Amino acid sequence: MTEVPVALLLVLAVVGVILAGALGAGEAAVMRVTRAAVTEAAAEAEAGTSGSGGGPAGPLPPRVVRVRRVQALTEDPPHTAAALAFLRVVAEMLAAACVTLLVSAWLDDWWQALLGALLFVVLVALVFARVAPRALGRQHPVRVLLTLSGVLTPAVLLTGWLVRFRGAKDDADGPHERELQDMVDRVNESEIIEEEEREMIRSVFELGDTLTREVMVPRTDMITTPASTPLSKALALFLRSGFSRLPVTGTSVDDLVGVVYFKDVVKVVHGSPEAASRRVADVARPAIFVPESKPVDDLLREMQASASHIAMVVDEYGGVAGLVTIEDALEEIVGELTDEHDRSGPEVEDLGDGTFRVPARLPLDELGELFDLDIEDDDVDTVGGLLSKALGKVPLPGSTAEAQGVHMTGERVEGRRKQLATVLVRAVSTEVPDHPEAPSGTETDRRERAEPRDRGSRDRQTTPERAERAGRTSDSPRRAGESNEREAHR
Numbered sequence: 001m002t003e004v005p006v007a008l009l010l011v012l013a014v015v016g017v018i019l020a021g022a023l024g025a026g027e028a029a030v031m032r033v034t035r036a037a038v039t040e041a042a043a044e045a046e047a048g049t050s051g052s053g054g055g056p057a058g059p060l061p062p063r064v065v066r067v068r069r070v071q072a073l074t075e076d077p078p079h080t081a082a083a084l085a086f087l088r089v090v091a092e093m094l095a096a097a098c099v100t101l102l103v104s105a106w107l108d109d110w111w112q113a114l115l116g117a118l119l120f121v122v123l124v125a126l127v128f129a130r131v132a133p134r135a136l137g138r139q140h141p142v143r144v145l146l147t148l149s150g151v152l153t154p155a156v157l158l159t160g161w162l163v164r165f166r167g168a169k170d171d172a173d174g175p176h177e178r179e180l181q182d183m184v185d186r187v188n189e190s191e192i193i194e195e196e197e198r199e200m201i202r203s204v205f206e207l208g209d210t211l212t213r214e215v216m217v218p219r220t221d222m223i224t225t226p227a228s229t230p231l232s233k234a235l236a237l238f239l240r241s242g243f244s245r246l247p248v249t250g251t252s253v254d255d256l257v258g259v260v261y262f263k264d265v266v267k268v269v270h271g272s273p274e275a276a277s278r279r280v281a282d283v284a285r286p287a288i289f290v291p292e293s294k295p296v297d298d299l300l301r302e303m304q305a306s307a308s309h310i311a312m313v314v315d316e317y318g319g320v321a322g323l324v325t326i327e328d329a330l331e332e333i334v335g336e337l338t339d340e341h342d343r344s345g346p347e348v349e350d351l352g353d354g355t356f357r358v359p360a361r362l363p364l365d366e367l368g369e370l371f372d373l374d375i376e377d378d379d380v381d382t383v384g385g386l387l388s389k390a391l392g393k394v395p396l397p398g399s400t401a402e403a404q405g406v407h408m409t410g411e412r413v414e415g416r417r418k419q420l421a422t423v424l425v426r427a428v429s430t431e432v433p434d435h436p437e438a439p440s441g442t443e444t445d446r447r448e449r450a451e452p453r454d455r456g457s458r459d460r461q462t463t464p465e466r467a468e469r470a471g472r473t474s475d476s477p478r479r480a481g482e483s484n485e486r487e488a489h490r
Helices: 006-032 035-052 062-073 077-106 110-139 141-165 168-173 177-189 195-209 231-241 262-271 273-277 296-306 326-334 364-371 383-391 443-460 464-470 477-489
Strands: 245-249 256-261 289-291 310-314 320-325 349-352 355-359 400-403 406-414 419-427
Touching: 006 077, 006 110, 006 141, 035 062, 035 141, 062 141, 077 110, 077 141, 110 141, 195 296, 195 326, 231 245, 231 262, 231 273, 256 262, 256 310, 262 273, 296 310, 296 326, 320 326, 355 364, 364 383, 364 419, 383 400, 383 406, 383 419
Parallel strands: 289 310
Antiparallel strands: 245 256, 310 320, 349 355, 355 419, 400 406, 406 419
């Protein structure tokens, strides 16, 4: 057997460990460093060069050369990291192979040689070539890159073409949104950021999936003013409502003239008291229209670009579906924003036994959080809308339906239009009755069991006048609705 070159193998093993450590530190530093830090280091190097009085024709200072190498390395961090990782693995394999040959030459038994090589890989290669260098690269990325730029640059030039050949170009897009969200969750588990901050970051990711119609003020809740309203009355409406911007309408809500601002009205009336009789349309500003299917992140950018705090939302037919403010968009990120003019609406109330009283306009995602369900519907956004869709008609007090694993019961209406205000919800029970009704029995038992059904049939055959007086049956919604409409007109 040929004599083993102990000295050469020992030198190659040491060089392999050192090279693997340097490449590991550079790989971690490239993925951790920011462009702002590299730009700051370049500015400091350029300032030092100009301060020393060096001419442009002379050689560049070593620090400037190193900074420019770092800038080249950080132009495409994923590609650079992949190239360094490839060469690092080669260096680690070289060191492990050399140590294995050395140990096998010194020890006779194969298991002793295997154990010795394994101990070297675990204690030396992992600690000095992976753990410690990576930690150093993450803690001081700019300093590590400046120090190792002379080694990292030729390493990337040597193996960069291999990385491109094996298809690592796909990694240049960076981490996907799902990976970034998982990263935020891991950071939150380590208590580096608070729960509120984590929710805010996740809200930013979800902003592109939220549509404008999910955050807008619906048309039925809009407070508008006719175009012919005098400025004095418009000023009083501003003070009563607490709003600083109001839509101005023509013959109908769909005939939108513009948006009037409280500060514009005050400026005109204060400068000339006799101008209080002018029409509000004279000081209205042009309105911005956005489709209800527009993502909220695009909406926020558009409102920032146009310096507008309010926009009118239109449906697919061109009719006004509602309005949205920049506050509505920001609330999707930072949570509910309230001021002294905001009116607190009905909150979710726990009635016990798994039943909740919720507002009819509670969003479906919040309804799902109550029962740990994933409730999504492309047609409706609120509990009231889900109940109406399940019924196929306008819900009334006492109307019940089941949808998306939730049992809903209309409870209370309010306003002139008798709109549903609150709904009782509970999770649909899937339990089987402990004592199912037996089909057998005497004639008397069967008659007693059938008697409630007969009474129910007689109840369903009551006259419409009796049903209207009761106000609770769901089989005469048309007459109940007509009664409500007559009351509204009176």
